[in-house]
Amino acid sequence: xxxxxxxxxxFFATVLVLYWxxxxxxxxxxxxxxxxxxxxAAWNPPFIILLWISTVVDWWAANRIHxxxxxxxxxxWMTVSVTANLGMLGWFKYGEFFLHNFQVxxxxxxxxxxxxxxxxxxxxxxxxxxxxTMSYTLDVYLRRAQPTKSMLDFSLFVTFFPxxxxxxxxxxxxxxxxxxxxxxxTLDQLRFGLALMTLGLFQKVVIADGFLAQPAELLxxxxxxxxxxxxxxxxxxxxxxxxxxxxxxxxxxIGAALCMGFKMPDNFRFPYAAVGFSDFWRRWHIxxxxxxxxxxxxxxxxxxxxxxxxxxxxxxxxxxxxxxxxANWTFVVWGGLHGLxxxxxxxxxxxxxxxKPGPVAFVMLGLLTYALVNxxxxxxxxxxxxxxxxxxxxxxxxxxxxxxxxxxxHLVNVTVIVGCIVFAHWMMRTRTLESMVSRTPAPVxxxxxxxxxxxxxxxxGTGNAFIYFQF
Amino acid sequence: xxxxxxxxxGELTADLRTGVASPHAVxxxxxxxxxxxxxxxxVAQPVPERPVPVQPWGKILASVALVVLAATIxxxxxxxxxxxxxxxxxxxxxxxxxxxxKVDTQAVPIAIVxxxxxxFDTNLDRFxxxxxxxxxxLALPGTNARPFLENLAADEDxxxxxxxxxxxxxxxxxxxxxxxxxxxxxxxxxxxxRSAFVLNQHLSKYLGFLDNDYRLSMLVKRLDPxxxxxxxxxxxxxxxxxTTFAGRQSALWARLEHDMKLNAHARHFWAMAFNLxxxxxxxxxxxxxxxxxxxxxxxxxxxxxxxxPPSVGAVLEEENTKLPRxxxxxxxxxxxxxxxxxxxxDPVARELFPPELSHLSGACATVYTDSYVRQLAQVTDRxxxxxxxxxxxxxxxxxxxxxxxxxxxAVASK
Numbered sequence: 102x103x104x105x106x107x108x109x110x111x112f113f114a115t116v117l118v119l120y121w122x123x124x125x126x127x128x129x130x131x132x133x134x135x136x137x138x139x140x141x142a143a144w145n146p147p148f149i150i151l152l153w154i155s156t157v158v159d160w161w162a163a164n165r166i167h168x169x170x171x172x173x174x175x176x177x178w179m180t181v182s183v184t185a186n187l188g189m190l191g192w193f194k195y196g197e198f199f200l201h202n203f204q205v206x207x208x209x210x211x212x213x214x215x216x217x218x219x220x221x222x223x224x225x226x227x228x229x230x231x232x233x234t235m236s237y238t239l240d241v242y243l244r245r246a247q248p249t250k251s252m253l254d255f256s257l258f259v260t261f262f263p264x265x266x267x268x269x270x271x272x273x274x275x276x277x278x279x280x281x282x283x284x285x286x287t288l289d290q291l292r293f294g295l296a297l298m299t300l301g302l303f304q305k306v307v308i309a310d311g312f313l314a315q316p317a318e319l320l321x322x323x324x325x326x327x328x329x330x331x332x333x334x335x336x337x338x339x340x341x342x343x344x345x346x347x348x349x350x351x352x353x354x355i356g357a358a359l360c361m362g363f364k365m366p367d368n369f370r371f372p373y374a375a376v377g378f379s380d381f382w383r384r385w386h387i388x389x390x391x392x393x394x395x396x397x398x399x400x401x402x403x404x405x406x407x408x409x410x411x412x413x414x415x416x417x418x419x420x421x422x423x424x425x426x427x428a429n430w431t432f433v434v435w436g437g438l439h440g441l442x443x444x445x446x447x448x449x450x451x452x453x454x455x456x457k458p459g460p461v462a463f464v465m466l467g468l469l470t471y472a473l474v475n476x477x478x479x480x481x482x483x484x485x486x487x488x489x490x491x492x493x494x495x496x497x498x499x500x501x502x503x504x505x506x507x508x509x510x511h512l513v514n515v516t517v518i519v520g521c522i523v524f525a526h527w528m529m530r531t532r533t534l535e536s537m538v539s540r541t542p543a544p545v546x547x548x549x550x551x552x553x554x555x556x557x558x559x560x561x562g563t564g565n566a567f568i569y570f571q572f
Numbered sequence: 573x574x575x576x577x578x579x580x581x582g583e584l585t586a587d588l589r590t591g592v593a594s595p596h597a598v599x600x601x602x603x604x605x606x607x608x609x610x611x612x613x614x615v616a617q618p619v620p621e622r623p624v625p626v627q628p629w630g631k632i633l634a635s636v637a638l639v640v641l642a643a644t645i646x647x648x649x650x651x652x653x654x655x656x657x658x659x660x661x662x663x664x665x666x667x668x669x670x671x672x673x674k675v676d677t678q679a680v681p682i683a684i685v686x687x688x689x690x691x692f693d694t695n696l697d698r699f700x701x702x703x704x705x706x707x708x709x710l711a712l713p714g715t716n717a718r719p720f721l722e723n724l725a726a727d728e729d730x731x732x733x734x735x736x737x738x739x740x741x742x743x744x745x746x747x748x749x750x751x752x753x754x755x756x757x758x759x760x761x762x763x764x765x766r767s768a769f770v771l772n773q774h775l776s777k778y779l780g781f782l783d784n785d786y787r788l789s790m791l792v793k794r795l796d797p798x799x800x801x802x803x804x805x806x807x808x809x810x811x812x813x814x815t816t817f818a819g820r821q822s823a824l825w826a827r828l829e830h831d832m833k834l835n836a837h838a839r840h841f842w843a844m845a846f847n848l849x850x851x852x853x854x855x856x857x858x859x860x861x862x863x864x865x866x867x868x869x870x871x872x873x874x875x876x877x878x879x880x881p882p883s884v885g886a887v888l889e890e891e892n893t894k895l896p897r898x899x900x901x902x903x904x905x906x907x908x909x910x911x912x913x914x915x916x917x918d919p920v921a922r923e924l925f926p927p928e929l930s931h932l933s934g935a936c937a938t939v940y941t942d943s944y945v946r947q948l949a950q951v952t953d954r955x956x957x958x959x960x961x962x963x964x965x966x967x968x969x970x971x972x973x974x975x976x977x978x979x980x981x982a983v984a985s986k
Contacts, residue, residue, distance in 0.1 A: 142763065143762060143764035275620055288629075293624045307788065311789030312792070323804070359624075392609075395613065399613070505803040508803045531605070555643045
């Protein structure tokens with residue numbers, strides 16, 4: 102079920118009541134585990150089996166790794182875990198993509214191959230929980246973590262409903278200790294958790310779905326040829342939409358967990374105030390970028406083996422990171438562009454070691470970063486390269502006979518909303534939400550919370566899935 | 573990896589990622605108030621920090637609850653003033669599926685497929701009062717009836733009569749239209765879809781403001797002044813035109829009968845909607861698929877009858893331009909070998925005037941239903957009037973749907 106649904110409100114209220122009852126700790130954890138399976142089964146009950154497979158395989162493999170007597174046995178069990186996880190991910194997420202590309206490749210050399218029509222259904226959130234469970238065996242393999250002694254704790258780590266389908270991608274060392282030792286939740290955690298959930302749902306329901314989704318759809322899903330104004334405003338709309346959609350999910354998830362006293366990590370840190378792309382990736386989808394860094398970039402050699410190897414590791418990480426987002430070459434190009442940006446930035450830093458921008462240059466570099474990020478969003482959002490080129494050409498005023506696409510009200514909405522988002526990010530770029538809240542007068546907080554909640558209620562929402570569910 | 577190596581990796585990676593180890597990072601946070609995984613490369617991540625800001629959260633929450641409750645009550649009051657009624661539920665794929673599943677579990681003597689015309693213009697209570705049978709309402713607005721006729725034809729459980737509401741521009745178009753998801757939902761409805769539908773139906777019984785067409789963002793978008801010519805204006809999409817109650821009993825939203833601004837908008841939309849090409853191939857394909865579906869239903873002992881509800885004015889003119897009777901309706905009846913009830917051949921229906929040119933008012937839908945059901949009883953023995961059926965209605969039993977302008981035009985044309 103999605104957070105922005107009546108079903109989730111009823112579900113969450115029930116879970117909260119049960120969780121806050123004076124049951125023994127183990128009983129509460131069982132309640133959470135069962136609730137998490139119900140949460141996942143609400144999409145498609147049979148896919149719970151995949152969760153079980155992930156849970157059992159990684160639990161078993163991690164224990165084997167821990168007790169293995171020789172390095173090659175440790176490596177073998179780690180390989181079993183990674184193969185099982187990536188195998189499932191590959192089959193469900195990339196099966197049709199690979200078959201289609203194989204068909205195209207075979208056709209290009211004169212071999213006519215018609216793949217069977219598998220019609221594979223993508224289990225929601227498989228990319229997220231696969232990465233979470235893999236981090237468990239990999240951390241045990243890398244001796245960063247001990248295998249947990251409790252199957253219940255581990256199952257709950259994999260399945261815990263706030264992070265299950267769209268992150269934040271949690272590491273075992275972040276969550277399992279919270280299941281091992283009971284920390285009674287406080288009433289203030291519950292209240293602040295509810296405030297965070299309201300903020301997250303406001304971002305998703307009102308801003309992303311209500312005001313920004315349509316202008317982005319009109320540009321990227323329409324048939325008209327855009328000029329510069331429409332191409333830029335539609336792309337800016339998507340930049341705001343995807344941030345509010347995904348950060349909204351993360352904030353709701355963090356709030357839901359906090360209502361029960363659990364702490365989840367930041368997944369976003371005001372990314373549209375980033376200055377440079379390495380800064381951007383320290384602020385955007387932090388739990389994925391750090392996962393890729395720790396389990397892909399570093400094993401690929403990182404920057405320990407010279408410049409060429411560093412650029413190679415960087416590009417591979419970003420290309421695979423792009424592919425993680427979806428089985429489409431447009432995502433690969435999106436990742437490749439970010440890899441390119443990071444490489445150029447790294448090269449520039451080496452050449453201009455002593456450069457320190459002044460305040461104006463700092464802001465200008467930030468706006469340049471945001472503009473270049475928007476270029477990448479074009480590939481991320483477009484279904485085809487043809488569409489991406491059309492929008493890009495539009496952004497640079499290179500389309501002959503462009504047609505108006507977005508109505509005046511959309512132009513105003515996007516400009517105001519995205520302008521406010523970027524401004525807020527700059528105001529908050531070195532702060533946390535909590536520090537800002539602690540310095541805000543209570544009446545202002547109450548007013549802001551009321552406005553957001555009331556907006557969510559009268560926007561109603563139509564249960565639109567979060568964009569990142571498809572990943 | 574030993575500690576020294578790990579530290580090295582951490583430092584170097586942090587440099588690449590503008591982490592804390594880099595002295596030259598342009599954009600790194602200089603006074604980060606909380607570290608994240610981005611700041612801790614290559615190590616086990618600790619339990620996150622999630623401090624609760626010091627505030628009087630109990631008082632804040634209580635005041636939020638009071639303010640939001642009061643604001644929601646005020647909003648509900650305002651929406652009811654705008655004639656959004658409690659009980660008017662959101663129609664959609666799950667509601668359709670709930671009705672469609674009745675075919676799987678019980679003998680359904682009469683089912684209706686079609687688009688918004690037959691949906692709005694059929695009063696199920698009147699149908700039942702006349703015949704003792706309440707038809708299954710499977711018509712969907714903005715949706716091509718043909719795939720749904722084929723869906724029933726493919727269902728071995730269905731052996732009854734299908735009434736197919738025809739709006740030529742909808743029936744002969746290539747794609748399914750607005751509610752294509754209904755057929756997919758019928759094949760698989762997730763528990764989340766189902767529960768969302770049930771909860772929404774329950775809440776809608778008490779809250780009028782739960783209406784997709786009156787969401788905050790929709791109201792804001794409708795403020796568009798229309799000054800950007802050629803752009804896809806929010807004025808060019810359909811707004812709320814119907815109410816839907818239990819059993820998918822739908823009707824034209826009563827407000828369109830007297831709110832001339834909304835009435836004008838609906839007319840504007842119907843005049844521009846379905847501006848699609850209708851090739852001979854498309855029409856021939858539609859005829860063939862209809863013939864095949866009808867044959868399947870008849871082979872099981874069922875039957876099919878077509879019904880063409882009224883439209884008038886500019887909408888009818890447009891329909892006659894694109895798909896006149898001789899091009900669409902008549903050949904369709906002939907190709908599929910089915911009987912049809914066209915409103916132009918019905919003296920009662922001919923006198924009814926849809927307020928927004930395309931759909932009858934709720935009261936006139938009752939009159940029209942009365943009329944077409946009596947005709948059905950004459951053309952098929954599957955529909956029989958009850959001995960105690962109420963007396964026939966006439967056009968004078970419902971208000972004239974003409975606006976002042978319509979009347980003036982009518983007088984001028986005479």
